[in-house]
Amino acid sequence: xxxxxxxFGRQVFFTRIFMCSGVRKDLKEARRQAMMDAAEALxxxxxxxxxxxxxxxxxxxxxxxxxYENFGSKEGLLRTIIKEACxxxxxxxxxxxxxxxxxxxxxxxxxVRFAAFALTPMSLAVFRIIAMERKLIPELAxxxxxxxxxxxxxxxxxxxxxxxxxxxxxxxxxxxATVFLGSILGxxxxxxxxxxxxxxxxxxxxxxxxxxxxxxxGIGGVERKAA
Amino acid sequence: xxxxxxxFGRQVFFTRIFMCSGVRKDLKEARRQAMMDAAEALxxxxxxxxxxxxxxxxxxxxxxxxxYENFGSKEGLLRTIIKEACxxxxxxxxxxxxxxxxxxxxxxxxxVRFAAFALTPMSLAVFRIIAMERKLIPELAxxxxxxxxxxxxxxxxxxxxxxxxxxxxxxxxxxxATVFLGSILGxxxxxxxxxxxxxxxxxxxxxxxxxxxxxxxGIGGVERKAA
DNA sequence: ACTTTCATGTACTGTATAGTACATTTTTTC
DNA sequence: GAAAAAATGTACTATACAGTACATGAAAGT
Numbered sequence: 085x086x087x088x089x090x091x092f093g094r095q096v097f098f099t100r101i102f103m104c105s106g107v108r109k110d111l112k113e114a115r116r117q118a119m120m121d122a123a124e125a126l127x128x129x130x131x132x133x134x135x136x137x138x139x140x141x142x143x144x145x146x147x148x149x150x151x152y153e154n155f156g157s158k159e160g161l162l163r164t165i166i167k168e169a170c171x172x173x174x175x176x177x178x179x180x181x182x183x184x185x186x187x188x189x190x191x192x193x194x195x196v197r198f199a200a201f202a203l204t205p206m207s208l209a210v211f212r213i214i215a216m217e218r219k220l221i222p223e224l225a226x227x228x229x230x231x232x233x234x235x236x237x238x239x240x241x242x243x244x245x246x247x248x249x250x251x252x253x254x255x256x257x258x259x260x261a262t263v264f265l266g267s268i269l270g271x272x273x274x275x276x277x278x279x280x281x282x283x284x285x286x287x288x289x290x291x292x293x294x295x296x297x298x299x300x301x302g303i304g305g306v307e308r309k310a311a
Numbered sequence: 312x313x314x315x316x317x318x319f320g321r322q323v324f325f326t327r328i329f330m331c332s333g334v335r336k337d338l339k340e341a342r343r344q345a346m347m348d349a350a351e352a353l354x355x356x357x358x359x360x361x362x363x364x365x366x367x368x369x370x371x372x373x374x375x376x377x378x379y380e381n382f383g384s385k386e387g388l389l390r391t392i393i394k395e396a397c398x399x400x401x402x403x404x405x406x407x408x409x410x411x412x413x414x415x416x417x418x419x420x421x422x423v424r425f426a427a428f429a430l431t432p433m434s435l436a437v438f439r440i441i442a443m444e445r446k447l448i449p450e451l452a453x454x455x456x457x458x459x460x461x462x463x464x465x466x467x468x469x470x471x472x473x474x475x476x477x478x479x480x481x482x483x484x485x486x487x488a489t490v491f492l493g494s495i496l497g498x499x500x501x502x503x504x505x506x507x508x509x510x511x512x513x514x515x516x517x518x519x520x521x522x523x524x525x526x527x528x529g530i531g532g533v534e535r536k537a538a
Numbered sequence: 539a540c541t542t543t544c545a546t547g548t549a550c551t552g553t554a555t556a557g558t559a560c561a562t563t564t565t566t567t568c
Numbered sequence: 569g570a571a572a573a574a575a576t577g578t579a580c581t582a583t584a585c586a587g588t589a590c591a592t593g594a595a596a597g598t
Contacts (some may be wrong), residue, residue, distance in 0.1 A: 133360040138555070138556075148558090152558085211505070212439075212443055213443045215506075216439055218320055228505065255521035259517075263494045265498065270498075270500070271489045271490075274496075277442045291486065294486040296527075297529070298487070298526060303525060363586085364587085385585095430585080
């Protein structure tokens with residue numbers, strides 16, 4: 085048995101593999117994975133509509149037949165990619181479930197990790213694709229939201245419920261969490277979605293720090309200043 | 312002279328017009344406008360990639376030749392539509408330049424008008440299209456940002472400069488304005504871009520009110536609470 | 539009224555592409 | 569080691585579409 089392994093960026097696949105028995109499934113799986121990697125890369129790069137199956141086949145060094153056996157159609161491939169992306173997002177977020185105290189530093193850290201995740205080329209591309217193809221895959225749009233933003237919001241809500249006096253807040257805990265996340269991500273996500281700017285990690289941290297400061301003041305329960 | 316006027320939804324165009332002299336230019340302009348209306352509607356509905364020129368020609372009851380004479384190419388048509396949308400946005404925002412005091416009611420009103428504008432099907436569609444085609448029309452992406460978000464932010468910044476003591480703020484005035492707008496729009500725009508939910512005006516107002524309250528507390532300049 | 543000019547409509551071309559059918563190669567089974 | 573089964577590669581089909589060329593028809597000038 086021998087195999088030739090190609091490296092294409094972060095993408096690994098096998099060709100010309102003469103195997104001992106029982107390895108077939110692995111090969112099939114490897115091909116499938118190679119196709120998904122290629123499709124993912126191309127969808128991120130050019131979007132769903134502009135990516136042709138031939139592109140994907142070329143890049144993955146696979147074949148049309150294999151693609152159709154694994155995914156059934158172009159749409160099937162898209163669904164698989166998006167689902168996988170959601171799964172990855174979920175795992176990344178769960179792995180990131182650090183204990184959270186309501187100090188500036190702690191919230192800034194949470195915010196920066198959240199922003200860093202949401203501004204990943206991957207996250208942005210998935211967002212764009214779903215925004216565009218939302219009529220094709222509406223249930224995956226929900227899935228995306230539920231596995232990316234919602235877990236973080238719920239983590240925040242739990243934390244707030246334990247530490248904040250709901251009576252003294254200017255609005256419900258749910259809204260507090262929503263407003264907080266929005267203030268962190270709103271501007272950044274909007275600009276990055278449009279490909280307008282690529283803020284440095286330092287700039288992002290500074291922005292998040294500003295948002296956190298205003299937020300912590302904001303839920304402090306002191307009387308407002310009118311001008 | 313007589314003309315037959317067709318109504319197709321909000322779209323008006325003329326066919327079979329036998330005119331007195333000098334009206335030709337008007338007809339040409341009407342045709343051009345009909346095409347832009349049709350293209351706009353279709354781009355909003357199906358996106359740029361999924362809309363074919365034949366669709367647009369059919370819907371506008373115009374002809375291929377006219378389309379190419381007016382816009383040169385499909386991309387030219389897209390550019391025209393986006394530019395026009397930016398222009399409309401700019402006008403809508405300028406018309407909306409009410410005097411602003413830093414009271415809760417005043418900021419809620421501003422926020423609600425801002426959100427209402429940004430969550431318009433039109434605004435969302437333009438956003439989606441630019442996000443998707445940003446590599447085709449990068450300068451229009453900038454243009455979009457500069458004519459939609461930026462004017463409002465600058466209006467806020469001017470207002471803040473007049474009324475707030477920069478020394479007492481937790482961060483620069485620019486960031487204050489950015490964070491404020493983000494806290495209002497972040498969550499709403501994200502969900503609406505994905506087509507996930509259609510909040511009622513009441514819900515939007517409640518959300519904006521929450522954001523404004525937290526914000527006004529937040530810039531109050533009091534010491535933060537740590538937990 | 540006749541010609542010129544401009545606007546419009548339509549038929550066509552070349553290309554790209556999703557999906558299918560079949561041929562080829564590799565692995566398993568006996 | 570030959571036949572069967574499975575996986576893979578490739579050639580093809582049908583279609584959709586952007587863009588072009590040309591034909592048709594109406595208004596303007598004289």
